[in-house]
Amino acid sequence: MITLAGHNALITGSTKGVGQAIACAMAEAGANVVIHGRQMSEAAQQTLDRCRQAGVQAEFITGDLSADTETAVEDVFQQAMAANPNIDILVNNAGTYIDQPFLEMDLETFDKTMKLNVYSCFFLTQRFARQWVPAEVNGRVLFIGSINGRLAEEVHAAYDSSKGAVEAMVKSLCVSLAPHNIRVNGLAPGLVYTPLTAPALDQPEFMKWMQLHTPNGQVPGPEVCGDGAVYLCSDAAVHVHGQMLLVDGGMSIWQQPDLPATD
Numbered sequence: 001m002i003t004l005a006g007h008n009a010l011i012t013g014s015t016k017g018v019g020q021a022i023a024c025a026m027a028e029a030g031a032n033v034v035i036h037g038r039q040m041s042e043a044a045q046q047t048l049d050r051c052r053q054a055g056v057q058a059e060f061i062t063g064d065l066s067a068d069t070e071t072a073v074e075d076v077f078q079q080a081m082a083a084n085p086n087i088d089i090l091v092n093n094a095g096t097y098i099d100q101p102f103l104e105m106d107l108e109t110f111d112k113t114m115k116l117n118v119y120s121c122f123f124l125t126q127r128f129a130r131q132w133v134p135a136e137v138n139g140r141v142l143f144i145g146s147i148n149g150r151l152a153e154e155v156h157a158a159y160d161s162s163k164g165a166v167e168a169m170v171k172s173l174c175v176s177l178a179p180h181n182i183r184v185n186g187l188a189p190g191l192v193y194t195p196l197t198a199p200a201l202d203q204p205e206f207m208k209w210m211q212l213h214t215p216n217g218q219v220p221g222p223e224v225c226g227d228g229a230v231y232l233c234s235d236a237a238v239h240v241h242g243q244m245l246l247v248d249g250g251m252s253i254w255q256q257p258d259l260p261a262t263d
Helices: 017-028 042-053 069-083 107-135 157-180 204-212 222-233
Strands: 008-011 032-037 058-062 089-092 140-144 183-189 244-247
Touching: 008 017, 017 032, 017 042, 017 089, 017 140, 017 222, 032 042, 032 069, 042 058, 058 069, 069 107, 089 107, 089 222, 107 140, 107 157, 140 157, 140 222, 157 183, 183 222, 222 244
Parallel strands: 008 032, 008 089, 032 058, 089 140, 140 183, 183 244
Antiparallel strands: none
16 A cells, blocks of 8 residues: 655645645545645635545645745745644645737736746745755655646647646756655646636537547546655655656547547
């Protein structure tokens, strides 16, 4: 059985969706967790309650990681350490995407996307690493990427670029931190059903199209990401460094989906 007992995790952006699923999975695997969101909400309380039901310590902190990067990162770091000074797992999940075609892209939109999806992840990892290295903590860092780091979409130029950067960070920071016994990996979901994707997936034709373009024909909930995250942060993955695990039903490797038969 894979376990995270004895470990302590901060999961950013973990009040709903993929982040919530990862936080709950880590709690169920025995890790104490620090939940993060912009503000306390019903979803945040539900996440705390679910984690505490697993019998672990669960705390909640707030912070807007899309704000000024240096200030926001330091604020989240200090809150997290006050909530649990023994954090040895960092899950960089907080992220955003904004629909805007490349030819209409403005600097404000691009900058907002990069601040949250790239800058905050990079510098929050650095902040924890600066704490872990002198203390000889065998830290584990998990970046949450996306299938969009491999496959582009017309109206998601900024988001696609940011998730491509996340995948590069996984590799680069692995090389920097592996000598210090800090493991860096990534998990990239395909399209999963979350509050963020529900408006599109609730349209029958769009859901049908997505199922057609996924080899296993499924568009699951975010819970499918939990076990993979637990594995990558556990001792079972002790020799796994710098890898991006795609949880996408095979979508990323299917070059030409078969068209449905017609009468």
